[in-house]
Amino acid sequence: MSRYAVVSNDPDFLRSLRAAATGDLAGEVQVWEGGGFPASPNDVLVRLAAPSTLDVLILGPGMPMEAAFRLAGEFETQVPDVTVLLAARPSPDVVLAAMRAGIRDVMEPEADVAMVTDLLRRAVRSTAIRRSAANPQDRHSTQGAAGRVITVVSPKGGVGKTTIASNIAVGLAKSAPHGTVLVDLDLQFGDVSNALAISPEHSVTDAVHGPARRDTMVLKTFLTAHPSGLYALCAPESPDAADHLTGEDIAHLLVQLASQYRYVVVDTGAGLSDHTLAALDKATDFVFVSSMDVPGVRGMRKELDVLAELGMTPLKRHMVLNGADFKAGVSRQDAETALGTSVDVVIPHARAVRISTNQGIPLLQGTSRGPVPKALQQLLARFVAPTAPPRKHGPRHRIGS
Numbered sequence: 435m436s437r438y439a440v441v442s443n444d445p446d447f448l449r450s451l452r453a454a455a456t457g458d459l460a461g462e463v464q465v466w467e468g469g470g471f472p473a474s475p476n477d478v479l480v481r482l483a484a485p486s487t488l489d490v491l492i493l494g495p496g497m498p499m500e501a502a503f504r505l506a507g508e509f510e511t512q513v514p515d516v517t518v519l520l521a522a523r524p525s526p527d528v529v530l531a532a533m534r535a536g537i538r539d540v541m542e543p544e545a546d547v548a549m550v551t552d553l554l555r556r557a558v559r560s561t562a563i564r565r566s567a568a569n570p571q572d573r574h575s576t577q578g579a580a581g582r583v584i585t586v587v588s589p590k591g592g593v594g595k596t597t598i599a600s601n602i603a604v605g606l607a608k609s610a611p612h613g614t615v616l617v618d619l620d621l622q623f624g625d626v627s628n629a630l631a632i633s634p635e636h637s638v639t640d641a642v643h644g645p646a647r648r649d650t651m652v653l654k655t656f657l658t659a660h661p662s663g664l665y666a667l668c669a670p671e672s673p674d675a676a677d678h679l680t681g682e683d684i685a686h687l688l689v690q691l692a693s694q695y696r697y698v699v700v701d702t703g704a705g706l707s708d709h710t711l712a713a714l715d716k717a718t719d720f721v722f723v724s725s726m727d728v729p730g731v732r733g734m735r736k737e738l739d740v741l742a743e744l745g746m747t748p749l750k751r752h753m754v755l756n757g758a759d760f761k762a763g764v765s766r767q768d769a770e771t772a773l774g775t776s777v778d779v780v781i782p783h784a785r786a787v788r789i790s791t792n793q794g795i796p797l798l799q800g801t802s803r804g805p806v807p808k809a810l811q812q813l814l815a816r817f818v819a820p821t822a823p824p825r826k827h828g829p830r831h832r833i834g835s
């Protein structure tokens with residue numbers, strides 16, 4: 435059973451479409467009934483009873499071309515697993531613009547039932563292929579989160595959490611385009627938008643309240659696309675907004691995202707806020723980031739102890755020492771002794787990191803070489819390896835008693 439949404443007021447076209455949506459293509463045809471035309475995927479999706487079941491959007495006769503191309507382009511970046519068709523006179527200019535906007539096929543406005551059936555069949559198949567390519571695991575699984583949730587934490591500020599989270603995310607997006615999302619849970623002073631040089635229109639607040647909470651397809655329209663193929667969900671503009679978000683909101687959000695994306699990378703603020711604890715509770719991977727100095731390592735040791743007391747242990751743990759300067763008096767071995775655990779990756783100090791932060795271009799976005807990209811690649815390789823086995827029973831972590 436497929437689900438079609440159509441924007442058109444042409445009764446003949448709607449009749450053909452309904453006749454085509456039968457047999458093996460049987461499905462509900464929902465007609466846009468708003469005044470004017472939808473301006474964004476969100477406009478279309480929030481009107482549907484169950485947005486996440488939408489398979490094909492048909493921009494029918496009557497919709498102005500400019501508006502149709504703009505809307506199709508936004509579907510292509512925000513919800514690329516919905517296939518878009520256009521009914522318009524297929525002149526070379528229209529076909530070229532349609533192709534650029536990510537429209538799958540163009541049909542004559544007077545297309546007969548056989549033609550509409552043919553295009554619908556291809557569109558439904560295209561949706562199925564896009565969905566399985568975006569997430570080879572069973573995305574409709576009811577077994578819980580399928581994707582890997584990688585939460586980056588440290589007890590201290592300014593030690594490189596955002597740098598590391600944004601590099602991991604961009605690096606993973608290269609291996610899984612449209613399969614990676616970066617969430618900024620440094621809710622008061624998050625700067626993922628600066629680290630990626632993007633201007634988000636929506637934030638975590640929009641994603642956890644309203645229809646996005648109930649439907650993952652609406653949630654996707656609140657993500658900001660980055661040229662690397664990564665999606666980002668940025669922190670709210672106002673630091674006060676964090677007060678209106680609970681740990682439960684964050685947990686729900688991460689489960690939703692992990693059901694849709696292969697990798698969910700979470701940047702956090704310093705310390706163990708309720709939001710960070712919720713992100714750790716839903717994580718498959720903890721990335722601990724410490725500076726390579728005595729206060730940094732001591733703080734990290736305390737954080738490890740607190741998490742152990744809370745019974746929070748990840749499926750995989752990655753200990754990173756960042757900004758290492760071996761002349762400063764703390765060796766990797768000293769750090770390992772003080773932490774009581776091995777260090778997995780050491781990222782040296784380099785001016786290039788600060789430059790990349792200031793430019794908003796993570797080092798792994800480009801092809802730059804050197805000790806820092808090399809260490810970041812080493813960290814990345816730990817996630818690209820086969821995923822951890824899915825959890826079978828009950829919660830993996832416990833917060834408090």
Ligand SMILES: Nc1ncnc2c1ncn2[C@@H]1O[C@H](COP(=O)(O)OP(=O)(O)OP(=O)(O)O)[C@@H](O)[C@H]1O
Nearest residue numbers: 591592593594595596597757782783784787788791
């Ligand atoms: N390996 C490094 N070498 C040099 N500079 C670095 C390195 N890692 C991070 N920095 C710089 O340190 C600054 C702080 O980094 P970042 O914002 O990633 O830290 P953070 O832990 O996210 O901070 P906050 O807790 O404030 O969110 C940035 O200007 C960044 O460019």
Ligand SMILES: [Mg+2]
Nearest residue numbers: 595596620625
């Ligand atoms: Mg940060």
